[in-house]
Amino acid sequence: xxxxxxxxxxxxxxxxxxxxxxxxxxxxxxxxxxxxxxxxxxxxxxxxxxxxxxxxxxxxxxxxxxxxxxxxxxxxxxxxxxxxxxxxxxxxxxxxxxxxxxxxxxxxxxxxxxxxxxxxxxxxxxxxxxxxxxxxxxxxxxxxxxxxxxxxxxxxxxxxxxxxxxxxxxxxxxxxxxxxxxxxxxxxxxxxxxxxxxxxxxxxxxxxxxxxxxxxxxxxxxxxxxxxxxxxxxxxxxxxxxxxxxxxxxxxxxxxxxxxxxxxxxxxxxxxxxxxxxxxxxxxxxxxxxxxxxxxxxxxxxxxxxxxxxxxxxxxxxxxxxxxx
Numbered sequence: 001x002x003x004x005x006x007x008x009x010x011x012x013x014x015x016x017x018x019x020x021x022x023x024x025x026x027x028x029x030x031x032x033x034x035x036x037x038x039x040x041x042x043x044x045x046x047x048x049x050x051x052x053x054x055x056x057x058x059x060x061x062x063x064x065x066x067x068x069x070x071x072x073x074x075x076x077x078x079x080x081x082x083x084x085x086x087x088x089x090x091x092x093x094x095x096x097x098x099x100x101x102x103x104x105x106x107x108x109x110x111x112x113x114x115x116x117x118x119x120x121x122x123x124x125x126x127x128x129x130x131x132x133x134x135x136x137x138x139x140x141x142x143x144x145x146x147x148x149x150x151x152x153x154x155x156x157x158x159x160x161x162x163x164x165x166x167x168x169x170x171x172x173x174x175x176x177x178x179x180x181x182x183x184x185x186x187x188x189x190x191x192x193x194x195x196x197x198x199x200x201x202x203x204x205x206x207x208x209x210x211x212x213x214x215x216x217x218x219x220x221x222x223x224x225x226x227x228x229x230x231x232x233x234x235x236x237x238x239x240x241x242x243x244x245x246x247x248x249x250x251x252x253x254x255x256x257x258x259x260x261x262x263x264x265x266x267x268x269x270x271x272x273x274x275x276x277x278x279x280x281x282x283x284x285x286x287x288x289x290x291x292x293x294x295x296x297x298x299x300x301x302x303x304x305x306x307x308x309x310x311x312x313x314x315x316x317x318x319x320x321x322x323x324x325x
Contacts, residue, residue, distance in 0.1 A: 023055040024231040028218075029067040029076035032060040035184050036080050036101065036216075038276070041261045042252055043242040052241065054234040071096070071219065077228075078220045078235065083292050084136065084299065084308060086219055087318045091311040095222040097320040099236055100214035100288060104183040104279025105200035106130070106137040109171065112195050116178060119198055120149035125177035126158045128167040130185070136215070137200035138180060139302045140295070144203035187275045191268035207298045209291040211283050225320070233322065243280045246273075285323045292319070 026049075030036050040058055043049050049056040059076050061067040067079040072094070086098045108127075110116045116125065119141070129138050133154075145151040153159075160167070160176065164185050171179040171189060178197060179189075190196065201212060218239065225232035245252055253273045256262045262269050281288070296314040299307060 023050050023053055024228060024234065026054045026056050026078060026231050026235050027059050027076045028056055028235075029059045029061055029070050029079040031064065031067070031080075032062060034080070035272075035276070038256055038261055039239065039242050039246065041259075042246055042256065043238055045255070046242070046245060046252075048241045048245070049235070049238045052234040052238040053230050054238060056235065056238070071221070077224055077231070078218050080216050081219045082136065082216050083214070083314065083318050084296065087296065087311060087315045088309040090315040090318060091309050096219055097222050097225070098217045098219055098318055099239075099320045099323060100281040100285065101217040101239070102276070102279040103201065103212035103214045103281060104275055105204075105215045106135075106180055106182050107186045107199040108141065108178050108180045108197040109186050109189045109194045110178045110197050111174070112193050114177070114195075116197060118149070119145045119153075120151055122153065122178055123149075123151055123156050126160065126175075127153070128160045128162060128170060128176045128179040128181070130162070130164040130167050130179075130181045132161055134303050134307050135180075136299060137203070139299055139307070140200050140203035140207060141180065141198065143298055143302055144198070144206045148206065183275055183279070184272060187271040188264065188268045191264075191271045204291075204295055208294045211287065211291060212279075212281070213288055213291045213295060214281055215279075220320075222317070222320075225322070236323075247277050247280055285319060289319050289324070 028040065030040065037058070040056060044056060059070070061070065064081065067076070068081060068085070070076045071079045080101060083098045086096050089096045116122060129135065131138060142153045145153045162170070164181050167176070167179050167181055168185045168189060170176050171194070172192065186196065204213060218236070220232065250273070253269060257264070257266070257269050262272065264272060293314045296308070297312070300312055
């Protein structure tokens with residue numbers, strides 16, 4: 001009789017066991033209209049947060065600065081930023097750390113029939129730039145232009161700094177000869193008949209990187225991760241599982257379109273899907289750390305203390321140590 005009871009109850013226990021571990025809450029601060037929302041919405045819809053013992057709640061912000069203030073004040077557990085900012089904060093005594101999210105980066109776009117074929121052809125042109133004078137992509141492309149063509153992009157062109165949507169509109173209207181914008185704006189222009197001239201990844205490789213380096217990542221406090229290991233590791237695993245879903249399932253991208261998480265029409269959505277997939281991190285983290293260190297020094301040489309602060313090298317621990325242990 002005892003054996004029969006054990007046989008009957010064991011399957012039930014196996015089913016119930018995961019439920020005995022309540023999902024740990026994780027507050028993620030995101031830009032209200034940022035592309036990271038796609039991953040989180042796909043994660044929530046598929047239950048991949050709960051499957052990894054976390055329950056994700058999104059806290060929307062109007063700007064990256066606001067999210068960075070929020071994580072320093074403990075209002076959220078995780079935000080999205082870059083390793084440059086994390087290194088600078090660590091140099092100032094903060095314990096923030098970085099887990100790669102995406103290597104999708106900006107590109108310079110031109111009209112399909114433009115005579116501009118290389119960076120060198122941009123000399124004397126009107127170039128729109130998103131992100132401001134200290135944007136990483138802009139600095140890397142300046143470095144590449146100087147190294148390969150002896151061209152000072154900032155000094156030898158008419159540079160127009162503006163918000164990404166406005167630059168995209170001006171490019172469509174033919175008011176600019178070329179435009180450097182964030183990856184998703186470039187993808188939409190590609191769908192509208194424009195072409196890629198050169199990407200920030202091309203520039204990074206020209207300046208010493210050996211492969212893709214994540215442009216942005218999930219950022220959180222090491223102390224929080226140590227005190228909440230299930231939440232920290234569970235969230236990263238949920239993110240990986242969601243990326244795998246978005247990599248393999250065209251249907252999930254259709255669903256994101258149908259639910260208006262992505263408002264673009266099918267042609268643009270398909271380009272966005274393909275570029276998102278290209279940016280999914282796949283390299284060993286240690287290799288990426290080495291290349292990020294190389295690019296950090298390149299960027300420090302171009303952007304100076306205004307960009308990186310007082311540290312001439314990327315501060316140890318910028319990448320979350322648990323990713324390489």
